[in-house]
Structure formats: structure tokens, C-alpha cells
Amino acid sequence: MRSLFVLEKREEKVVENIVFMAIFVHYLSILLITTVFSVVSFLLHRANRLRRLRLPPGNLGLPFLGETLQLISAYKTENPEPFVDKRVKRYGSIFTTHIFGEPTVFSADPETNRFILQNEGKLFECSYPGSISNLLGKHSLLLMKGNLHKRMHALTMSFANSSIIKDQLLVDIDRLIRLNLDSWPDRVFLMEEAKKITFELTVKQLLSFDPGEWSENLRKQYVLVIEGFFTIPLPLFSTTYRRAIKARRKVAEELSKIVSERREGYERGERKSDMLGALIGEWDEQFSNEEIVDFLVALLVAGYETTSTIMTLAVKFLTQTPLALAQLKEEHEEIRVKKSKSEALEWSDYKSMTFTQCVINETLRVANIISGVFRRTMTDVNIKGYTIPKDWKVFASFRAVHLDHDHFKDARTFNPWRWQNIPGTSCSGNFYTPFGGGPRLCPGYELARVEISIFLHHLATQFSWVPAEEDKLVFFPTTRTQKRYPINVQRRY
Template sequence: MITMELFPLSLLLTLSLSTIIFLLFRTTAAARRKLRSPPGSTGLPLIGETFQLISAYKTENPEPFIDARVAKYGTVFTTHVFGERTVFSADAETNRFILQNEGRLFESSYPGSIANLVGKHSLLLMRGSLHRRMHSLTMSFANFTIIKDHLLLDIDRLVRLNLDSWTGRILLMEEAKKITFELTLKQLLSIDPCEWTENLRKEYMLVIEGFFCIPLPFFSPTYRRAIQARKRVTEALHLVVRERREKRERGVKRNDMLAALFDSDCDDVTFCDDEIVDFLVSLLVAGYDTTSTTMTLAVKFLTDTPSALAQLTEEHEEIRARKGTSVALEWDDYKSMPFTQCVVNETLRLSNIISGVFRRAMTDVKIKDYTIPEGSKVFASLRAVHLGQDSFQDARVFDPWRWQKTLDPANFMPFGGGPRRCPGHELARVALSVFLHHLITRFCWKPAEEDKLVFFPTTRTQKRYPIIVQHRNVVE
């Protein structure tokens, strides 16, 4: 983001480039008018409406940015954010159409800030047959069978290990990030928690902070720090990859994602270390920040809704009573948490950790009464649908009981959809359910101070949600 000291310089640059931009896009603009593009406003030259979007998402209520434009232009409109003219969809049917036509009419396309930080070989940016292959490989390490037979044990152990150190005042979001980062590293690299994993996690936090900045290090100190942190992260991962290759040559094998990538050398695809590291970086992003934030917000929503917390507590106390002296959760325990799944769904819907997905039109695409021109950036807003009154009654209220009724599943896409649906969606649900079980059966808690939600650069609480915890047996 541009600092106040640098803003005059950025404005001068904008003005000096505006004439060039006008000449470059004059012909394209005429073509768009003939095609009847979705209506809207592109704001200032080069900058567009990026600052309005960022300002809205830095508040507890970013909806007016969407609501105002939907009211004026309809659910599919044109804006200009993060350096590109963008068609913005707040329509469930349109979003499904965009996601289902991945690789045919649309292709993945993210802002330069994200692309540079996750790396050109990341799963997020892969396309075509390579993406299908790697997406399938990723899903094979997070499917029901793997979770039931292998990962559930690691999830349960790592959650309990982290909760063992909880006492007094804690920053819940920080603690949740430790759990999910350790779990992801275990799944990808078979590395248990240690000083090295904690140092890597701190660097990773800096990388994620740079995701939604103007991708110019000179203008954005946050983006500059993110680029430097990414270099340190990749250097650390390169060392791990090289060491594991050497061990593999000596016959030492592991059952994790890195081993699967090495095994691909035996097939028709060979990955160099740079490609493997980029792939690991993107999977760490996917598994770390989103799940930990969902954990935190689930606790916040439950704390603010005592009746929901009471019903959830009853469900988990029944599980604990049934298990007797056994502490570790098993697959049958997870499958006996119906209200927990309602809480998970409602947290995913209301928090919208993934607010939407970026695509680019591969050809002129007709949607509703408009044509999206070839090459146009498109943003399918999942958040706008999840919080739309047409999709959910009292959409901006935490109501887990709504999931006990029959709802249109097409309006609920917290993990995206189509060929790029998040491959770890079931793993995230299990991790959140296990976390809630051990939290509720071991602790009572209360907020340590007022905190509020913000949604930029990612969804989070402003103060990392400080709470005061107390062991239940102490309270009793």
C-alpha cells in the first residue's frame, strides 16, 4: 500500500502515465462498447477503485463497496482494482458458471502481488493438464481415507499438544495459526513442531501480509518485506528438499506430499527443486491462514451467541462422556457431531475467509445480457452471495440452526468450485471440529478485551482475538 509520504509521487506517476494508458486502451474500449460489457465505473486511471475497495475491507463492514455498486449497476458490474479492469460478479448463478468453466472459458488469474509471492510454479497459477494432475495429487493426501486412517491422529495430537500450554490470557488467532501451520508442515514434510517451524511460520506471516498490495516494492514497504520474507522461506524449504533428496537416495522414505512429488520423477513428469518449493509454498498458504482464521472466528461467533455455544457444548460433553478415559478422538467421534457441522458451515459462510476468486476470460463470454471481452479479469465474489439476502435469510447474522433446514447448496461455496475447488476442504472441516471439541471440553473462556473483524489484507480480528482461558475442572 502507498504511504502518505509517497502519495504525491504516486499521483505524479499516475498523471504522467494516464495519456499513455488512454492511447493503449482507446481501441479496446471502443470494442468493449460494441460488445456491451457489464456497466460500472473504473475510477481513476491506473489506480481505479482499489483504494475504495481497500478502505472498505479495512472496516467491520466492507459490504457497502459491493452493495452500492450492485444497487447501481446490478449483480454483475465492472470496476478497476489492483491494476486491472475487472468484471465483478455478486451473482450465484454467474459465479457457478465461471468456476465450472475453468479451462474452457476462463483461466486462473491473480493479481501480480499474489502471483509473485506464491511463485510461478504454485498450484494457484498452474493451468491445464498439469493443474489437473497436481490438484489430484493434493486431494489424494487429504481424502476421507487418508484423514480417517492417518491424518486424524496427527490433527488430534497437535491440537492437544498446543492446548496443553494454554493458560490465562492468550491471543487465540496466534495460537490457531501455530496449530494449522504445524499440521500443514507435518502433512507436507513430516516435520514435527520445533524452533525451526516457529521461525518459518513468522516469516510466512510476513509473506501473506503482502498479498493485496500494489506489487511495487518501492511504493509499498509491506510488499517489500513480503518479498524479502518469501526469499527466506524458499531458502529454508530448498534446504529441506535437498536433504530429503539425499535421504531418499539412501533408501529413507516418508509418507508425505514431498515424497509424492519425488515419486513423480518415476512417471512422465519431473519436478526440479524450484518447482517443488513453489508448490509447497502455495500449499502452506492454503492450509495455514484460512483454517486458523476459521478456528478463531468460530470461537468469536460462538462467544457472541451463548445459545449456540451451549448446544455445541452439550454435543461434545456427550462425546467425552461416551469415551470415558480415552481422550483422543476417533473417526466415529467426528461423524457424531451434527451440530458441530452446522457451526462449521455457518462460520465458513459468515466469515468468508476466501472472499472470492480471480479468473480471466479466455474468449468473449456471454453472461446474462452482457459480453465479457476476451482477456478481461473476472472476480467471482463468494462473499457477496453468502451475505446476500436473496440467498440466506438474515444473511449477516450468525445462525447455525439454519443448516438444520434444507438450503440450496449452489449458494454455498466457501471452498470455491469447479476443477479448482480447494482440495483440502474436508481436512479443514475435520481440523476445525477436533479443535472445537478439545477447546470446549477443556476450557471456559471470555474475551480479554473488545475486538472486531477486518477483512484486509485477509479476514481476521484486529487484535488477534485475545481471550482469557480457564480449565473447566478448575471452574467446577
């Protein structure tokens, strides 16, 4: 009897388990059906909404993720162009996608890009991922809007125009570049050395500090800040972003000390003709320390990251194009032969570097350090027969235009001679926007050209070099070489 009772209990348990599994499968089926129905409904609703709004054609990809993974995957290779090429071929030069968490209208059309740039503050306003906004600070030039942006943009340009470079900055640019190159061993990571140079030059321009332990420690913190630009802006989930926030705090603390010291000096009658001096005492409104620090943080990033990358890639492209390298060396030897070994370059020397400017133009066009700009619509915008709704993201792609064979012959080949005044090789400025345009045109574009030119001069006249190992370009999260472009160098004298 006891055995029979145990058996009956076991049978009851089995039946209970079967019933439970049946109920579980039933509800799981309902959940799956509901989920599928919801996703299908979402996709159909979204498609109908897109047609109703007359948005540019395109594909928003998966819910929530969109096409972000495809874009990142493409830009982590040496050839990200197929991401845009496939969509332009299918949808046209203006298409709709979904990247970095938002539906976005992507423009590979030069006329549309100019329209976006010129209507800054009217139809469009700047909009960047939260990670960049948080790390730069709410008072950075990149995020300023309206009249304050116009005034601060003008101030920045006043410290980087041709006359200021000629009369005040050129001597320091020449001296600091020489100082850095004099310390080179037989093997260097060129991208790392270029970043040291541009950071030191920017610190000198903004704060009047010569290179030293303080500036190098600050630069190391900047490296960590920049690494956090294209991460999830949630410290709990991203160690890179958490490290960047910590580094940004250290940078702000160091800059705050300098600002406070300079304020005290200003009250004692001490004056310095640099950017910080203008912000503290020569500007017609009083800025807080926090506002000044945010402003300086963004300018240091701008002067440090982009210019150093152009320096490195110009050398890389020249090394891969021996005829161009030979012509560049010839141009700089003609300048150097007229001077003593230690004699500094003058403004007339810079202005005579005509082929060097062709090399810089072509490096900017091929490398596209600034791939494009994000903007957000301030109202419904009608363009090219489409309507972009208010509060939508748009991306004006400079890279897509610069590498379009319809605008540049053999567009994906490095050819500095295309910038010379030879029939059939000249390039229209309407398609060339490496420094952006409109009210947010990069205020330091002329200064960047001078720094790159002087660097190439001293490199070409003092050294011969060969790549130490093969290195590849990648374009995400920023344009760079995978191995920091190591080269073996030999001094020529």
C-alpha cells in the first residue's frame, strides 16, 4: 500500500509538472506572438509615418539599434566607404538612417551640406552625442549657440588670424617644433610625437606655458578624455567613460588653478597677450572660472587632436607617394639653403611653400579628420523635395563629398598635384569643406596650416625616414593609425 501511495504521489507530481509546462509554453507563446506583433506594428507604423512626412528614402534598421553597428563596423576598417556607397546607390545622396540612438538624415550632397552649414542658428543647431557634450563642458565653444557663440568664435579667430601668426606665433611654432625634433631617438611613433608638438603649441598659445612636466602631465589626462568621446555616457556601464570623466575632472582642476593665479596677477597689473588674458580682463563681460575652463578644454582638444593627425597622415601619404615626397623635399631645401642651420623661418618662407599647401589640401581631403557634422533641426525643414521634421538629427558628410568621383577625379587616390593650377586637375571649393563652413567655420584653420607646414619643413630638411612596420588607417572613434605610425629616422646633418 505504501508503495502504491508513493507511486500515486509521483504520478500527481508528473501531471502537475506537465500542466505547469503547458501553461508556461502557452504564456511564452502569447509573449512571443505579442512581441512579434509589436515589432511588426512598430515597423509598419514607422514606415507609414516616414511616407507621410515625405522623409528622404532609407532604412532605419533594427528597433533602437538602427544601423549603428553597421556604421561602426565599417569605420573600424581601412575602407568604410561601402557603408555610404551602398545607400547612396540605392536611395540617392540624401537618405534616412538610424545611428547613435536617433533617426538621422544623412547628406552626401554638397549643395545640401552647404545649406545646412549656412543655416546654422536659423534652421539647424549643433548637436553632439552626450559623451562629447559632457566631457567638453556646457560652456565649450562647440556647444555655444546664438550671440555668445558668434562673439566667442570671433575672439578665437582673432588669436589665430594671419597677422597674429606672422607677428607673434610663428617664432614659437618654429622654436617648439625644432625643440621636439631635436629630442627624437632613431625610432619614434610619429603620431605620438605630433600630438606632443600640437599640444605644446596650443598650451603656449592659450596659456603662454612652455613645454615641461606640467604640460606633459596635462596632455596624458587629455588622452584619456578624448578616449571617452565615443562611448556610452554612463559611468556605471563604461570603464572608458568613467576613466574619461575622472581625467576631465583633473584637467579642470589644473586649469582652474592657472585661471585663479592669472586673475590674481591681473589685479596686480600683470598682463599677458594670450587667450586666457583676453578672457580674464580684456573681454567686455566677466566669465566665471568654470566658463573659462570649459572654453579652454575645448580649444585644447581642437588644437591637439586634429592637427597632429593631419601631420602624421601627410607624412604617411607622402612616404607612400615617392614623387610627391621628392617634390616637397626640393621645395623645402630651396628655402633652407638660403638660411643658416639655426636660422628661424619667416612668414615669407611659409608663403613660398606652395606645393606643401597642395599636400595639406590633399591630406585633408583624403583623410577627412572631421568626417562631417551633426546638426538638429529647429523646425520642419524642406529641402530637395523632402521634409525633415523638427528635432531630427542631420549629418552633413564632408567625407562622402570629398571621396566622390563625380567631384574629384580618382577621388580615393592621394594626388596633391590636383591642387595645382593645371587644366583638368583643379578642384572646386564648392565641394571642399575640411574645416566646415558657415558661422562654425573652424577658427584655427590658418594656424593649423602653418603648424603642419613648419613641421614638414623641419622633418624634410633634417631627417630621412622609413616606416618601421606596416600600419593601417582606421576611422572610428577618430581617424588614426592603428600603431601610431612608427618610423625609423636618420638625421641628415
